[in-house]
Amino acid sequence: xxxxxxxxxxxxxxxxxxxxxxxxxxxxxxxxxxxxxxxxxxxxxxxxxxxxxxxxxxxxxxxxxxxxxxxxxxxxxxxxxxxxxxxxxxxxxxxxxxxxxxxxxxxxxxxxxxxxxxxxxxxxxxxxxxxxxxxxxxxxxxxxxxxxxxxxxxxxxxxxxxxxxxxxxxxxxxxxxxxxxxxxxxxxxxxxxxxxxxxxxxxxxxxxxxxxxxxxxxxxxxxxxxxxxx
Amino acid sequence: xxxxxxxxxxxxxxxxxxxxxxxxxxxxxxxxxxxxxxxxxxxxxxxxxxxxxxxxxxxxxxxxxxxxxxxxxxxxxxxxxxxxxxxxxxxxxxxxxxxxxxxxxxxxxxxxxxxxxxxxxxxxxxxxxxxxxxxxxxxxxxxxxxxxxxxxxxxxxxxxxxxxxxxxxxxxxxxxxxxxxxxxxxxxxxxx
Numbered sequence: 001x002x003x004x005x006x007x008x009x010x011x012x013x014x015x016x017x018x019x020x021x022x023x024x025x026x027x028x029x030x031x032x033x034x035x036x037x038x039x040x041x042x043x044x045x046x047x048x049x050x051x052x053x054x055x056x057x058x059x060x061x062x063x064x065x066x067x068x069x070x071x072x073x074x075x076x077x078x079x080x081x082x083x084x085x086x087x088x089x090x091x092x093x094x095x096x097x098x099x100x101x102x103x104x105x106x107x108x109x110x111x112x113x114x115x116x117x118x119x120x121x122x123x124x125x126x127x128x129x130x131x132x133x134x135x136x137x138x139x140x141x142x143x144x145x146x147x148x149x150x151x152x153x154x155x156x157x158x159x160x161x162x163x164x165x166x167x168x169x170x171x172x173x174x175x176x177x178x179x180x181x182x183x184x185x186x187x188x189x190x191x192x193x194x195x196x197x198x199x200x201x202x203x204x205x206x207x208x209x210x211x212x213x214x215x216x217x218x219x220x221x222x223x224x225x226x227x228x229x230x
Numbered sequence: 231x232x233x234x235x236x237x238x239x240x241x242x243x244x245x246x247x248x249x250x251x252x253x254x255x256x257x258x259x260x261x262x263x264x265x266x267x268x269x270x271x272x273x274x275x276x277x278x279x280x281x282x283x284x285x286x287x288x289x290x291x292x293x294x295x296x297x298x299x300x301x302x303x304x305x306x307x308x309x310x311x312x313x314x315x316x317x318x319x320x321x322x323x324x325x326x327x328x329x330x331x332x333x334x335x336x337x338x339x340x341x342x343x344x345x346x347x348x349x350x351x352x353x354x355x356x357x358x359x360x361x362x363x364x365x366x367x368x369x370x371x372x373x374x375x376x377x378x379x380x381x382x383x384x385x386x387x388x389x390x391x392x393x394x395x396x397x398x399x400x401x402x403x404x405x406x407x408x409x410x411x412x413x414x415x416x417x418x419x420x421x422x
Contacts, residue, residue: 074373074376078373078377119367119370120366120367120369120370120371121362121363121364121366121367122363123366124362124363124366125359125362125363125366128362220377221278221374221377221378222373222374222375222376222377222378223370223373223374224370224373225366225369225370226369
């Protein structure tokens with residue numbers, strides 16, 4: 001039984017997610033990923049992005065980091081977008097806003113599918129009107145909220161799309177129905193033979209499992225715009 | 231009907247030969263089709279490169295026209311850009327990949343000089359929304375070109391490695407699959 005417990009512990013460790021992908025690009029766990037705390041959790045911004053997704057299928061995300069080094073912000077934003085797969089596969093309707101607070105740099109990476117309604121000049125103008133003036137005075141939350149709200153409004157008004165059917169019956173567990181049945185069967189079986197000890201490891205498996213949010217698998221073509229504040 | 235030992239052996243040998251020939255034929259067909267797919271990937275990535283350069287060739291003259299009130303462009307600068315564009319268009323029409331690469335590399339050098347001059351010397355850059363929008367489009371196009379070139383080079387790498395490897399090289403030699411050129415540029419921004 002000790003061996004079995006050790007195996008379960010090892011499994012839990014394996015399922016524990018790393019904080020970064022292979023090349024140190026962040027995993028986006030939700031619509032807002034704030035590594036600096038300047039967005040105070042960003043719950044309202046998260047809600048905005050979720051609303052846009054629910055009504056258009058477009059996936060917007062915000063990432064705030066202290067630094068993008070050793071990469072320049074373009075490479076960092078592009079690779080983070082690609083590796084997380086923002087937007088639906090084939091639709092490429094993702095958008096990523098990256099703020100780097102140490103270097104005072106911002107960048108918006110726009111997927112192919114949204115580039116028609118959000119060309120670089122339009123995004124750049126909005127960023128200079130709504131985002132930059134606020135973050136220059138340290139009000140990151142208002143700047144990002146207003147900017148994302150505006151971009152989201154454009155997507156809802158001008159982009160014709162809808163979210164794909166969710167293949168997962170339980171939203172936060174990326175398993176299909178039959179995969180869930182198999183996992184449930186294994187858990188019940190292990191519960192019986194370990195006299196319930198497996199249940200101690202469930203929080204590890206559910207809470208830390210996976211590689212971030214289940215994004216749609218879209219791509220960026222490198223389109224987007226960026227700049228510096230202050 | 232009874233098979234003699236010799237006949238049975240002959241049948242087994244024939245069956246083995248038939249299976250081998252069939253297997254070789256299937257392998258040949260699959261390898262050929264894979265090379266066609268890899269070649270098509272290069273073509274589609276190249277199309278994206280040409281689209282984005284076409285856009286940049288349109289944007290740079292717009293930038294020069296918009297700023298010519300304040301910027302004293304050297305005589306012949308716009309004509310040079312126009313000549314490069316013509317060279318590019320001719321190479322594009324003739325499907326001359328090396329010609330397009332040369333023209334685009336020369337154009338990148340010239341456009342960098344123009345963009346840097348505007349960024350450093352234009353007095354109203356920070357307040358001119360039309361000009362800032364145009365600069366955003368140019369920067370966005372350059373980034374997209376960087377990605378398109380990277381995707382093209384990756385597709386070329388996969389294809390070139392495949393057609394040189396043994397035994398796939400037999401299929402490549404018989405099917406007119408030639409090595410494709412990499413899109414190299416000394417002044418290109420670092421690929422992500």
